[in-house]
Amino acid sequence: MKPTATPSFLEQTLSGKTAIGLPYKLPGGVNVQVMDEGVIRFEPRDSAHRKLDLVISCGVHGNETAPVELADALISELMTGALKVRARVLFVFGNIEALRRGVRFVESDMNRLFCRLPESHDGPEARRATMLEMQLMRFFARAMQDGKPRLHYDLHTAIHGSLIEKFAIYPVPPEGKRFDREQIARLGRAGVSAVLLQSARAPTFSYFSSQHCDAVSFTVELGRARPFGQNGEVDLSAMKAYLRHLIEGRIPAGAGRGDAPTVFRVSREVMKRSDAFELKIDGKTDNFTPLPQGMLLAADGESECRVEEADARIVFPNPDVVVGQRAGLIVVPDSATA
């Protein structure tokens, strides 16, 4: 009889078979430990082999499966020893119940539930977000003392088509720090063509790790959201190669001028303040579609949102978000890089 293959970490997670466990040893001097459901850590035993601290998260939205398949493939390579670990690496599958159901979220959008006030609304996704915050604080705590690079890539795919397929959102670094241009240039090596500098606070996972773990963090959009097994058209080869380099403790140089990402700045968030909110463009408009100066972009009761900026483009237009959330971003070329 043919032996059955060991289920991957993703398969085990989706079938409810991962639980917090004791660390165990892999050949090649690596400790591995399941920290919580869908959260697994790899750590070289020899501290000289811990070149950096890296968090790779995915599945914060349960319908965005291509990055989850990518992370699962990397975990399998680590388990078999095909990929050598020269970094501390934490993998996170964000919203497991939503991944099981193939939906963006079950009750509330988890990527609007980080950095919450303790007394705010509770629910399964809010509790999971808080648990993930604790996991990241714990993971990065040691790194804060040893001065090694701390990186967090929160991998997503987008609801919309996009004139720029792969792009990243760079949340504002903590007070006293600047957006790091070298980190932006490096993302060019991962196939990322544009980076949006976001200066406002955000309830997102990458904003949390940037502010509270002092990590260099990005939300990375890698193409179109599709169900498990249907991601053939999403080419993640450059991102996979980039993450493999980091896991092997090698920090890639920034991309050359031709491949360096174009930098945009988030000029404004379009907020949905009431049920009367109306987006004046189609909610299915492609990301990065130019917006003519002066156009009426949205109305919310008496208040109007007109495009004042030159060279503005729309990203993540979505009139269907709940009241109080952003219904789109207006981005403009970053003058410091133009």
Ligand SMILES: O=C(O)CCC(=O)N[C@@H](CCC(=O)O)C(=O)O
């Ligand atoms: O395609 C869309 O409209 C949403 C894609 C998505 O989930 N994007 C993230 C971006 C997070 C950030 O701004 O850092 C999100 O909306 O949560």
Ligand SMILES: [Zn+2]
């Ligand atoms: Zn997402």
